[in-house]
Amino acid sequence: MNVIVQSELGPGATVIVDRSALDSLLAAIAAQGYHVVGPTVGDGAIVYGDVSSSAELPVGWSDEQDGGTYRLRRRDDQAVFGYAVGPQSWKQFLHPPNLRLWRARRGEDGTGLEILEEPTPSPRYAFIGVRSCELHAIAIQDQVFLPGAHPDRAYAARREDILLVAVNCGEPGGTCFCVSMDTGPKASSGYDLALTEVLDGERHHFVVEVGTDRGALVLADVPHRAAHDADLAAAAEVTAGAVARMGREMPAVDLRALLLANYEHPRWDDVAERCLTCGNCTMVCPTCFCTSVEDTADLAGDEAERWRRWDSCFSLSFSHLTGGDARSSSRSRYRQWMTHKLATWVDQFGTSGCVGCGRCITWCPVGIDITEEVSAILSNPTPSADAT
Amino acid sequence: MTPRAHRVVSRRGETADTWTLALEPLPGEELPLFAPGQFGMLYAFGVGEIPISVSGASTALDPLRCTVRSVGSVSAALCATAPGDVVGLRGPFGSRWPLAEATAGDVVIVAGGLGLAPLRPAIHHVLAHRNEYGRVIVCYGGRSADELLFMSELEVWRGRFDLDIDVIVDIAGPDWHGKVGVVTKLVELAAFDPDRTFALLCGPEVMLRFGALTLRKRGVPVERCYISMERNMHCAIAQCGHCQFGPKFICREGPVQRYDEVEPWLKIGEL
Ligand SMILES: Cc1cc2nc3c(=O)[nH]c(=O)nc-3n(C[C@H](O)[C@H](O)[C@H](O)COP(=O)(O)OP(=O)(O)OC[C@H]3O[C@@H](n4cnc5c(N)ncnc54)[C@H](O)[C@@H]3O)c2cc1C
Ligand code: SF4
Ligand code: SF4
Numbered sequence: 001m002n003v004i005v006q007s008e009l010g011p012g013a014t015v016i017v018d019r020s021a022l023d024s025l026l027a028a029i030a031a032q033g034y035h036v037v038g039p040t041v042g043d044g045a046i047v048y049g050d051v052s053s054s055a056e057l058p059v060g061w062s063d064e065q066d067g068g069t070y071r072l073r074r075r076d077d078q079a080v081f082g083y084a085v086g087p088q089s090w091k092q093f094l095h096p097p098n099l100r101l102w103r104a105r106r107g108e109d110g111t112g113l114e115i116l117e118e119p120t121p122s123p124r125y126a127f128i129g130v131r132s133c134e135l136h137a138i139a140i141q142d143q144v145f146l147p148g149a150h151p152d153r154a155y156a157a158r159r160e161d162i163l164l165v166a167v168n169c170g171e172p173g174g175t176c177f178c179v180s181m182d183t184g185p186k187a188s189s190g191y192d193l194a195l196t197e198v199l200d201g202e203r204h205h206f207v208v209e210v211g212t213d214r215g216a217l218v219l220a221d222v223p224h225r226a227a228h229d230a231d232l233a234a235a236a237e238v239t240a241g242a243v244a245r246m247g248r249e250m251p252a253v254d255l256r257a258l259l260l261a262n263y264e265h266p267r268w269d270d271v272a273e274r275c276l277t278c279g280n281c282t283m284v285c286p287t288c289f290c291t292s293v294e295d296t297a298d299l300a301g302d303e304a305e306r307w308r309r310w311d312s313c314f315s316l317s318f319s320h321l322t323g324g325d326a327r328s329s330s331r332s333r334y335r336q337w338m339t340h341k342l343a344t345w346v347d348q349f350g351t352s353g354c355v356g357c358g359r360c361i362t363w364c365p366v367g368i369d370i371t372e373e374v375s376a377i378l379s380n381p382t383p384s385a386d387a388t
Numbered sequence: 389m390t391p392r393a394h395r396v397v398s399r400r401g402e403t404a405d406t407w408t409l410a411l412e413p414l415p416g417e418e419l420p421l422f423a424p425g426q427f428g429m430l431y432a433f434g435v436g437e438i439p440i441s442v443s444g445a446s447t448a449l450d451p452l453r454c455t456v457r458s459v460g461s462v463s464a465a466l467c468a469t470a471p472g473d474v475v476g477l478r479g480p481f482g483s484r485w486p487l488a489e490a491t492a493g494d495v496v497i498v499a500g501g502l503g504l505a506p507l508r509p510a511i512h513h514v515l516a517h518r519n520e521y522g523r524v525i526v527c528y529g530g531r532s533a534d535e536l537l538f539m540s541e542l543e544v545w546r547g548r549f550d551l552d553i554d555v556i557v558d559i560a561g562p563d564w565h566g567k568v569g570v571v572t573k574l575v576e577l578a579a580f581d582p583d584r585t586f587a588l589l590c591g592p593e594v595m596l597r598f599g600a601l602t603l604r605k606r607g608v609p610v611e612r613c614y615i616s617m618e619r620n621m622h623c624a625i626a627q628c629g630h631c632q633f634g635p636k637f638i639c640r641e642g643p644v645q646r647y648d649e650v651e652p653w654l655k656i657g658e659l
Contacts, residue, residue, distance in 0.1 A: 102390050104476075106433065112414070113393035113433065113474045150389055150625040263656045290629030293622050297434020304434035311629075318630060320620050322459045323592065332658035340632065347635030 009216040012209075015224040016231055017195075019204040022054040022080065025165075028221040029126045034163050037093065038128030039086070044072060046086035048093070051128060058083055065173040065247070065358065067367025078204070081129055081197050084173025085357050089286035090127055090134055091141060094158045097310045101154075101293070104304040120157035129167045130191065132184030133176075133355040137286035138164075139190055143349040144289045163214060166191035170238040174247040175358030177371055181250055183355040185242040193219065196235035207235040250356065250371045251378050258378060259343040263335065267376045272331035274366050279312030281360035281368075282337065287353050290318070313337050338370060389625065391431040391476025392417050396469045397451065402537045406502065407467045408443060408455040411477065419446055420477065424509035425485035425616060425644040429624050430454060431476030432465035439621045440466075441506035441643070442480075450512055455505035455537060481624040483644040485510040485588050486614055493584030494522040496608070498599045500529050500571055500591025504537045506616050506643075507590050511545070518550055525578045526553040529571025529595070533557055533564045552578065571595060572602040582607030589647075590616040597654060600647050613647035634659055 009015070017025060030036050030052065038051035041058050051057060063083045064071045075082050103116045130138075138159075145155040169176075169185035178184030187194045192215030195206040207227055210216050282288040292311040297304040311318060314333050319326035327333050345353030354370065361369045394411040401407055413419050422428065422442040431437040444453025458467040469475060487510060495514055499507050514521050526545065530536045536555065545553045554574045556567040567573070571591070585608050589599045596615045603613055619631035619638040631638040634653040636645075653659055 104391075104433065107474075111395075111472060111474045113391070113476055115390040115393075115476075117390055145627060148626070150627075152627060263659075289627070291622065292628065292630070293437070295431070295434060295436045301434060306437075313629065313632075318620065321618065326619060327658050329658060336632070336659075344632070344635040348637070 009210055009219055011212055011216070013216070014207060014209050014227045014232065015219070016227050017206045017208050017219075017222060017224045019080070019206070021223045022206070025218070025222045026051065026053060026128070028218050029128075029163060029165070031221070032163075032218060033124055034126035035123050036126045036128060039081070039083070041072065045070060046072070046083050048086075048088050048090070048127075054080060057081075057129070062171060063173060065175045065362045067175065067361050067369050068364055069367070070362050077199055079171075079197060079199050081167045081195070082171050084169065084171060084176055085131055085134065085359060087284050087359065087363055089284070089357075089359070090130065090138060091286050091289075093123075093125055093127070094138070094162075095141060095145070095155055095289060099154055099308045101306045101308050104306075106302050118154075120153050122157045122161050124161045124163075125158065126163035126165065128165045130164050130187075131167060131169055131357070132187040133178045133181075133357040134286055135164065135166055135187055135190040136183040136355040137357070140287045140349065140351060140353060140355070141289060143351070163218070164191045164193075165215075166194040168194060168196040168235070168239055169242045170197060172242050172246050173358055173362070175361040175369075176246055176356065177248040177250050177358060178356040179243055179246045179249070180252060181352065181354060181356035185246075186239045191215070196238050198231070198234045198238060200234075207231050247358065248361070248369070248371050250354075251375055253378060255352070255374065256343040256346045258374070258381065259339045262377050262382055263339070265377050265380075265382050267373065267380075268331045268335045270376070271334050271368060271373055272329065274368055275314075275330050275334045276365060277314040277330045277333055278365060279314040280363050280365060282312040282314060283310065284359040284363045285341075286357060286359070287341075287355065288312075292318075313340070338373060341370070342374070389478050391429070391437065391478050392420070393474050394452075394477045396471055396473045396475060398471055399469065402455060402539075403535050405459075405467070406455060406457040406537065408453055409466070409469065409475075410444065410451045410453050411475070412451065414474065419452070420480055422446060422452065422480040422509075423484040424487060424513050425506060426480040426482050427506075427624075427643060428454070428477050428479030428481065429621075430456070430462075430466055431478070432462050432469075433474075433476070435465040436462035437476070437478075438462045438466075439481075439618075439624060439639070441616070443505040443508045445509035445512070447509075447512065447516070449516070450509075455502070455508075457502050478624065481639055482642055485644055486586060487513050490586035491517075491520040492522065493586055494580040495524050496575070496578060496580055496585055496587040496603070497524075497526045498571060498575055498587060498589040498591070498595075498603075499527070500595040501531060501535060502537065503589075503591030503595070503616070504528055507588060508538065508541075510588055515548075515551065522584065523580050524551045525580055526551065527571050527574035527578060528553065528555045529574065529591070530555070530557050532559045533561055533566075554578070570598070572598050575599060575602045575606065585612060587613045589613065593617075593654070600651070610648040610651060611646060614644055615647055615650070616643045617645060617650070618643065
């Protein structure tokens with residue numbers, strides 16, 4: 001049976017799944033043993049949580065986003081994925097904010113050291129509604145945690161058996177700029193299935209592109225029909241509409257070269273006046289990966305634990321050294337964050353660390369906008385102080 | 389990566405706040421092979437874990453050693469261990485001193501204060517392979533005489549004919565009859581052939597900068613100067629983000645780095 005299914009539905013195939021069959025898709029994914037997580041409405045925002053039926057998805061909801069502003073609003077249609085990205089990203093599942101790494105016990109004689117490593121079972125997540133920028137963000141975190149001599153066990157286990165059901169954006173947010181980062185709005189790779197929601201008049205269905213055999217296997221159990229040229233054209237129109245309505249734009253220059261040449265630009269003083277160094281931007285960013293570890297012991301001192309928690313380059317303790325913190329001014333901390341995102345990330349991991357999702361702009365309490373900061377430096381570059 | 393249990397086999401006071409611990413893996417644990425310049429993450433039970441360079445690189449002549457200055461909670465807990473106590477150790481991590489590259493030429497070692505600790509295994513290596521190197525010069529500076537490390541060993545080295553060592557202090561007490569000033573002064577006076585010299589430097593960042601400057605003035609190209617750098621570190625495997633220095637992760641590309649590769653970045657304040 002598999003052979004026939006895969007020859008029809010293998011990677012590269014495109015089919016139509018009606019809105020009415022979306023529950024069947026969710027059920028088919030769950031039936032394969034996945035832990036299904038998707039967008040839901042909660043706390044005045046679109047947040048990710050367990051999902052078992054399409055009624056739990058943000059049907060008929062959209063969002064309004066701008067620097068420092070996020071508001072949910074009702075749509076005048078019943079679109080399921082008619083919103084942009086919310087404050088959360090999938091990194092909270094793959095790279096949890098708080099994680100116990102191990103527990104330790106003293107040995108029999110009270111002086112030994114026995115380490116009990118935290119088990120890392122694979123939760124087999126299926127993520128529903130992953131945007132193109134988020135697929136890129138996952139690929140970027142893969143480069144942080146998986147290569148090299150010491151891959152992160154916790155990340156690897158969570159990442160391993162994942163099913164990624166992407167949704168191509170039709171309704172970008174006011175702070176999105178994926179087009180200028182070349183990361184969207186249409187998923188180009190890294191998905192198992194990619195959905196484009198087509199909704200006009202009576203017609204409400206998903207144009208589904210199959211990315212992998214795993215995706216095909218799920219789809220095999222879901223009512224679907226052949227996609228015709230007109231369907232593909234309708235899906236392309238959805239993407240084109242998103243491109244046209246993109247909220248923001250990153251200047252199309254060599255950002256790495258620009259920032260490495262401008263470590264001493266006066267704009268850093270200007271942004272330092274506005275930045276509260278609260279670290280919100282790093283918490284919401286889907287690629288920011290920094291952590292700190294915390295060691296604790298019980299009162300008797302016989303048992304100890306190590307926890308790893310998200311940390312931020314905006315905190316003063318982050319660069320603490322006995323002789324004095326390496327980055328004590330907020331100027332140097334904002335500069336570190338933005339220069340890392342857009343410039344030194346390229347040196348470290350081969351890509352930009354920014355996917356243009358706009359979260360850092362929306363969730364900055366004072367609305368600092370990374371695209372605007374780049375533009376300001378670009379419009380008045382200081383040719384001195386080239387670090388390379 | 390989890391810490392492996394090591395027993396403290398001896399503990400020696402170096403200065404009022406600095407101790408050298410000799411470590412031995414518990415039975416069943418492998419002896420980790422640290423190269424001179426590399427560091428490990430030393431764990432004090434329930435208190436925390438900090439990066440510490442090895443000051444003894446577990447050779448046939450010298451056990452695995454760490455020299456720790458008590459400056460905060462974790463280092464204080466490590467300094468307070470007694471022989472028999474168990475600590476955790478992860479590693480080896482990071483880059484090494486260029487001891488293979490430096491053969492056939494002169495080796496100039498410039499250390500400030502605690503900076504002699506990561507250089508000690510390099511000195512041991514050079515002395516153990518003495519015929520492979522030209523002149524060997526150690527310039528050691530400290531704030532005052534009671535802040536100098538490895539006193540008895542300094543005296544032994546001083547008695548050798550195949551090693552030029554000189555020590556200088558910023559502030560001379562009544563008992564100090566040696567040189568007074570900054571360590572770069574020793575570099576200015578030292579006799580070496582700049583055309584075939586490798587220089588290894590460790591100490592406070594200002595000392596590294598002025599040390600390299602002096603060496604350059606003496607004709608040693610920056611490509612043959614190496615420094616060991618310090619940054620905050622939590623994971624030591626380039627995943628926690630703390631030790632970033634421009635494009636580099638000091639835990640991975642460092643701590644030992646060729647000076648010309650870090651020089652432009654050192655000029656940027658609060659990088
Ligand atoms: C590669 C390398 C080699 C080193 N070698 C030595 C050595 O041989 N001997 C020695 O005495 N010291 C060495 N240090 C410095 C030593 O790691 C710090 O003195 C130590 O981390 C201070 O921790 P603390 O808890 O005692 O002090 P606190 O100042 O109270 O530190 C509080 C917390 O801040 C963090 N922290 C502070 N300084 C550092 C730091 N430099 N790196 C990482 N985290 C830090 C730790 O999480 C620590 O628990 C080295 C540092 C590096 C990066
Ligand atoms: S830097 Fe801002 S726009 Fe870029 S990926 Fe992070 S949160 Fe999104
Ligand atoms: S840029 Fe905004 S979100 Fe980021 S630390 Fe500054 S004030 Fe907070």
